Amino acid sequence: MQTVTRDLLLQKACELLDAGTVNRVYGWQKGQFDYDVTPAVFSSREELEKDFVYNDFCGANFSKYLIKETAGEGKILVFLKPCDTYSFNQLLTEHRFDREKVYAVGIPCDGMADIRLIEEEVGEGVTGVETDGDKLIVHTLYDGDVKLNRADYLAERCRVCKSKKHVAYDELLGEDGDVVDSARFDEVAKLEAMTPDERFAFWQNELSRCIRCNACRDVCPACTCEKCVFGNPKSGVENKAVSDSFEEKMFHIIRAFHVAGRCTDCGECSRVCPQHIPLHLLNRKFIKDIDAFYGEYQAGAEVGSRAPLVDYTEGDMEPGEAVASVDERGGKDA
């Protein structure tokens, strides 16, 4: 269960709206079901009371939306979970929005549930999900109410949460946590330990499902170019190619490369992927490599830090050595 409740956030939002500190609120809007929550802008107390929600499905990272929203008049209130604050800082580092126009309220997060995992367990016909302590009560059409252990149905990124600490906020609701010693690179290491043929088969299987909806690009807080390289109709990879596997590989390699060193590992790409491709494994590979080759670096941990790809030292590894060094740490039987 989340330690902050909807009522507490609503009260805070109304308070700040009434005081005139902010004139809009970025929050989660109720959808048809408990689990399809949409990011939305609220501008009055009535709207908030009607549609504002905060539950175990409020995973959306609001940082990227601030680029558009801060273009408007006045300040906007935004609720940031710890992992969102990293993206917030990273965008500030890149001068993508005006800090003066944002009132950031940090909220603690106890992980967000993943509706896909729940649906895999209980099947179709989920009409609602309620949280009761460390249990999830799933209302279904066909099986009545099903009780699930909440911890088992958290999103992958939350199970390997990297930080409960807010790195940016104007005000904090609840208590701040610490950076967590997370096991988020375990799966990458597992892949690295495979043979190239196995890895190729794994990625061929995952990436061939891609439908090129570009949701991963659109949601990514690090992908903020006005004009995207994949918008070029001459690129040959601007949309899904029939009977061809090159296009999706190219897209995913380049997408991950373009955010290398700036990706905060917020996991939004995997959350929004309608085909359930584990895109975070590509981003984490770059993070893991950067940590190993050039020293530990967490994008967004502080404003103004120099990203590893726009920096260098004279003693850097040669590309050949670097690739070979992956075998050593992965423990692959080459």
Add this chain to the structure above:
Amino acid sequence: MQVNENFKPLIVAFCCNWCSYAGADLAGNNRLNYPAEVKIIRVPCSCRVNPMFILRAFQRGADGVIICGCHPGDCHYTSGNYFTRRRMSLLFSMLDYLGIERERTRVEWVSAAEGAKFAATMNEFVEQVTALGENKRLEDLRCKQ
């Protein structure tokens, strides 16, 4: 694996204008042999090479891609090749992670005075890629004749 006896790879070499490109010239002046399968593309600096260029080369039928630049510290623009080094380390590591043969890509530092090194590197690289065979894992069916 089937080995095509007559297989001749297509190699794309991105050569820095200030060093390797002149190095290739020197190799020619010195009558040093290197395979005709190597197609040189001149770039103003090795850091001009965008990861897209490399993937595009594979898409259009290259079997191997090699990037040649000035030795670290000798960059005409002071620091370009240092950035190349970081970028390519990460890109090649990613290609390897996706199961694409790591022997197909390479970065080599060749100065304008190293004609012999240029020829030797190209000979060795072509041999290496020939042994690997055709590029199947990053081919684009739409670009096949």
